[in-house]
Amino acid sequence: MPSSAGPSIDTITEGGRVTQVGEGQEADESAPPVMTFGAPTAGEILAERYELVEHINNDSAGRLVWRGVDVILRRPVAVVLRYPGGDSATEMLQAAVAASRVIHPNLVGVYDAIDEADRAYVVREWVDGQSLRDLAAEGPLDPARATAIGNAVASALAAVHATGMVHGNVHPGTVMISDEGRVVLADARTDGDDSQESDIRAVGGVLYFALTGHWPHSEAPLRGATAGHGRAAISDAVRDAAGTIAAPRQVRAGVPAYLDDLTMDLLDAEIAPPSSDVLAAELARLDVPEDEHYLDTSGPLRFAADTGEEPSPLAAAGGRKVAIGIAGLLAVALVGLLIGISALGGDGDKDQQANPVVAPTASTPAGDATPAAATTRKLTVKSVRIIDPDSKNRSELDGADKVIDGDEDKGWETETYRDRPNFGNLKKGMGVWIDLGEPHTVKSVQAVLSATGASAQLIAGTTNPPSSSSGDKQLVASYKTPIGQPFEDHDGTTMTFNGFDADTKYQYLLFWITELPPSEGGFKLGVQEITVQGS
Numbered sequence: 001m002p003s004s005a006g007p008s009i010d011t012i013t014e015g016g017r018v019t020q021v022g023e024g025q026e027a028d029e030s031a032p033p034v035m036t037f038g039a040p041t042a043g044e045i046l047a048e049r050y051e052l053v054e055h056i057n058n059d060s061a062g063r064l065v066w067r068g069v070d071v072i073l074r075r076p077v078a079v080v081l082r083y084p085g086g087d088s089a090t091e092m093l094q095a096a097v098a099a100s101r102v103i104h105p106n107l108v109g110v111y112d113a114i115d116e117a118d119r120a121y122v123v124r125e126w127v128d129g130q131s132l133r134d135l136a137a138e139g140p141l142d143p144a145r146a147t148a149i150g151n152a153v154a155s156a157l158a159a160v161h162a163t164g165m166v167h168g169n170v171h172p173g174t175v176m177i178s179d180e181g182r183v184v185l186a187d188a189r190t191d192g193d194d195s196q197e198s199d200i201r202a203v204g205g206v207l208y209f210a211l212t213g214h215w216p217h218s219e220a221p222l223r224g225a226t227a228g229h230g231r232a233a234i235s236d237a238v239r240d241a242a243g244t245i246a247a248p249r250q251v252r253a254g255v256p257a258y259l260d261d262l263t264m265d266l267l268d269a270e271i272a273p274p275s276s277d278v279l280a281a282e283l284a285r286l287d288v289p290e291d292e293h294y295l296d297t298s299g300p301l302r303f304a305a306d307t308g309e310e311p312s313p314l315a316a317a318g319g320r321k322v323a324i325g326i327a328g329l330l331a332v333a334l335v336g337l338l339i340g341i342s343a344l345g346g347d348g349d350k351d352q353q354a355n356p357v358v359a360p361t362a363s364t365p366a367g368d369a370t371p372a373a374a375t376t377r378k379l380t381v382k383s384v385r386i387i388d389p390d391s392k393n394r395s396e397l398d399g400a401d402k403v404i405d406g407d408e409d410k411g412w413e414t415e416t417y418r419d420r421p422n423f424g425n426l427k428k429g430m431g432v433w434i435d436l437g438e439p440h441t442v443k444s445v446q447a448v449l450s451a452t453g454a455s456a457q458l459i460a461g462t463t464n465p466p467s468s469s470s471g472d473k474q475l476v477a478s479y480k481t482p483i484g485q486p487f488e489d490h491d492g493t494t495m496t497f498n499g500f501d502a503d504t505k506y507q508y509l510l511f512w513i514t515e516l517p518p519s520e521g522g523f524k525l526g527v528q529e530i531t532v533q534g535s
Contacts (some may be wrong), residue, residue: 037081040064040119045071047114050079050123063092067126070111072420073455073515077111081121089120095120099188100452102163103495105484106156108176127186130181132206133172136213140252143259146210146289149175150440151283152183155205158276159496160188161196168194170202172209174183200273204266211248211255214238216267258286379532382437386412387510389472397467403432403530408448411528414513418522421453421515431512432527433475435464439505442534445484450526451493453517457482458497458511461504479510 045051054067056078064081082089084272096113103109112123114344132149135141141149153175160167168189192207208216214236238246245267249260262282265271274282381404386397387490399412412432417424432447445458465471484497500506511530516523 012427029145040066040081046079046121046123047112050077050112052079056290064184068123070123075398077123079121079123079127081119083119083361089115092122093120095188096124098165102110102160103493104156104159105182105497105499106184107154107159108184125184127176127178127179127184131173132175132177132210135177136172140213141210143211143254146207147259147283148287149177149183150203150207151280151287153206154200154276154280154283155498156185157196157199157203158280161199161276165197165465166194166196168207170199172206172215175206184407192429196276197273197352200279201266201277203279204263204273204278205261206247207263208267209244211259211263212238212251214251216245224412287411294437303468329417375535376443376533379436379440379442379534381532383435384530385433385467387431387433387472387475387512388427389469389470389476390423394469395428400432404434406529408528411448411450411526413450413526414516414524416522416524417516421517421523423516428476428513430511431476432509432530433510434510434530434532436507436509436532437509439531440507440534441502441504442483442500442509442532444495444496444500444533445509445511445529446533447495447511448529449493449495449517451517451519451524453497453515454525455515456495456511456513458484460506461508461510464508474512476512479508479512483509523535 005331013152022375025068040052040055042052042054049072051069051071051131053069054065055063056067058064064083066079066081068077068079068513069075070077078221080092082092093113093115096110099107100110108127109125111125114121114123124229129238140146153170157170159165165188167185169187170185174186176186178184202217205215205217238251247264248255249257266273271278384400384404386400388394388396396415402410403412414423414430417426419425423429447456459481460483461475462476463478465474483501484499509532511527513525513527519525
């Protein structure tokens with residue numbers, strides 16, 4: 001997650017080239033002049049590691065945005081500099097430190113934050129793609145894609161809020177969509193003027209913008225999105241004479257009633273919003289593949305009739321009930337299933353037609369009686385071992401069982417490697433392999449580490465060769481595709497992987513470590529605990 005206490009950084013396309021600029025707007029003549037004496041130059045290597053390749057932009061807050069390369073890991077990075085230093089630079093670094101504590105696939109990663117007195121810079125993940133602002137400039141998004149983006153943003157906020165922090169800068173310019181489809185939230189602020197509730201309200205704004213192409217918060221316009229700024233200008237929502245915004249279903253056809261209600265609830269100051277984790281759970285439940293035609297697009301009504309059934313978790317948190325019909329069935333979920341089971345009998349088919357109570361799945365038409373989805377729980381790990389294909393003495397295999405003992409104070413750890421974080425350039429990596437005993441649907445995998453600065457990925461496979469050097473080589477060779485939402489290298493002690501394919505089951509998982517954090521005398525990492533949630 002980028003770490004600016006000031007304006008936001010997002011991506012735009014200029015002449016077919018993806019760039020990342022500040023404040024969600026293009027640089028122009030209004031940007032303050034940049035000092036050139038002693039300023040960074042192409043080819044310069046910062047901190048003996050980050051080579052400046054191309055000056056992308058100067059944002060309107062005076063930050064210099066460069067595309068760079070981490071010469072050690074050979075990966076592209078974005079380098080955001082303030083020259084000269086001063087209070088603004090200090091604030092930027094403080095924001096970077098705060099941002100680096102939260103690890104989530106839907107947050108842009110912060111790699112480094114360095115103060116050189118006369119200038120300061122933050123090194124973060126480079127994202128090839130575009131912002132939601134630019135994506136929606138091509139036209140409003142379909143409801144399924146808008147739901148998926150809202151789900152990703154809410155999930156990112158849930159991770160931020162779990163630490164007690166606030167993002168404070170959620171808008172279409174800081175929601176970024178990579179070329180591979182990954183949705184990430186960028187540029188948290190640390191000025192203390194926002195709250196977790198305002199973050200959640202902003203998700204409603206993001207949904208509204210995705211569905212309509214208009215921004216509903218005229219009283220809080222996008223930073224830098226002033227009239228006449230071309231790309232940065234975003235149309236205000238359609239309003240009546242009293243200033244009340246039109247609902248998405250009143251702006252365009254095809255928006256499901258439940259999504260319309262959810263969006264307007266989040267924007268309604270008189271309705272208490274749910275917590276970010278409840279909102280994320282609700283949006284995740286509604287986030288199904290676009291080609292599954294479950295969306296209720298019939299009728300021009302904004303609000304649906306009351307079904308008289310139990311509300312969804314979101315409704316229980318203060319929102320209106322979701323729409324009747326198929327969307328209403330989704331909201332019933334497990335509670336509705338229990339009611340339905342007790343009601344079946346006698347003229348069961350007739351009763352079920354009159355008052356369906358079983359939630360449809362993505363692969364089952366609405367109205368069909370199907371078993372409810374299994375409840376997500378912590379899965380039992382049958383066995384665990386350390387994978388070390390490049391070691392001759394295999395002296396680091398002990399202690400694997402501590403990774404799954406439920407005690408985060410105990411764990412398995414590597415030896416100390418000197419000179420370089422990539423295992424001293426002696427190994428391609430090491431991993432923790434876990435066997436779930438049988439195939440399971442996986443919802444999330446969380447790894448708690450001993451220190452910040454590690455890099456790792458989660459990989460699934462189908463083979464279980466013997467625990468030996470040759471067996472480990474076979475295993476690593478056959479476990480090729482990372483799973484979960486793409487996880488870039490981030491700083492932090494907790495790594496969370498989610499976004500798994502609901503139709504795929506996994507038995508063997510490999511937590512593969514590629515870079516160690518600094519430790520006394522070199523580089524070293526402890527894996528304290530790995531937990532798998534699924535069904």
